[in-house]
Amino acid sequence: MRTVRMLTAAALAAGGLLAGAGAAAAGSPSANASASPGGGAAGPTEAGTAFRTATPLQPGLRATAEASTGDYLYWVLPLDSGQRATVKASVKLPPAASRHAASTWRIDVYDGLRRRQACTYGAQSATAAKDAASVELSCTLRTVRPGAEPWAHDPLPGSYYVRLTAAEVAKEDLGQPVRVEVSAETRDTGGAFAVDGALAQPLVPGITARLAAEAEGGAAGPAGGDRPAAVGEPDGGWSGGRWSDRWVWTAAGGVLAALAGVFGYSLTRGRGRPQHVPPRG
Known part of the structure; x- marks a missing residue:
């Protein structure tokens, strides 16, 4: 009975992780x-x-x-x-x-x-x-x-x-x-379309020269120049694919797999032992 309660609590915790991942994806900019x-x-x-x-x-x-x-x-x-x-x-x-x-x-x-x-x-x-x-x-x-x-x-x-x-x-x-x-x-x-690897820089015309100029402490573009129009970025900057809710789903899946192993062991650990036979007389 105690094992069942532990498994139930752990399953609820894993469910909370999955719900949190969905909420994070829904609440992202x-x-x-x-x-x-x-x-x-x-x-x-x-x-x-x-x-x-x-x-x-x-x-x-x-x-x-x-x-x-x-x-x-x-x-x-x-x-x-x-x-x-x-x-x-x-x-x-x-x-x-x-x-x-x-x-x-x-x-x-x-x-x-x-x-x-x-x-x-x-x-x-x-x-x-x-x-x-x-x-x-x-x-x-x-x-x-x-x-x-x-x-x-x-x-x-x-x-x-x-x-x-x-x-x-x-x-x-x-x-x-x-x-x-x-x-x-x-x-x-969300993470359904996530893949391994990411671009070193987003495909923004002129971004390489702009980043190099910023690294040298100079202006972000040519002086008085014909600065590319497409230098904007999303709110919060470029993510670069470093994070996705796929990590949360993977962790939750590992937790559930571990719980299944513990539950299976608890069901089979008492089997195979010789039963005690009381002495006659």
Whole structure:
């Protein structure tokens, strides 16, 4: 009976460890839970026109911009290992009376090496009818991994560039004014996607020169310079994949295995001994 009580208490303690791991993963920093580009706190009010001039955008903020149909609009946001990001865009189109045909809009996401990342789901491309007032786009990326093989195309920690443009539009409609809203939400996936190894540095353009300059006590970038836009980092800095709740699950599994061994031993330790036979007479 005492053994059963000990096993029950230990099992409850292991359950507490697992619950704590889930709570830590749920409580880790992530973007706001707005369901549309119209939600979230206000962010930047402009967009870049190339990778080099991309406007920095933190997850959870809503970026807006006034642009013209046919422009290429760029934003850049930091994504860390274990995060799964969803980028949303809303384009308010010109009045229907001034448009000549339907238009197709597209949103693409590139990593720090400017490799286009695939969308797991979402309306990455959408066609707006001639009389449509707006068009909505969405792209959910794969979970960012802390490391990968050199030949792999896995998303890695670093800067991610969002590009929005009209993929197909009538020539007569080029240059007409539009208003766009872009936001990004992130969700921490925990240790389920953790792997061994991690990048020495996140894939952020210009980060090597910046870290070298900081180590020498100099400026963080070229003097008065054309500093890369993508030097931002997530709240709390880059994790680098050093910690994941997979460690907690492994420890809890070891505890449960040890308890199972103790319980099995307690069931079998009295068997196999010769029974005492009282003397006759």
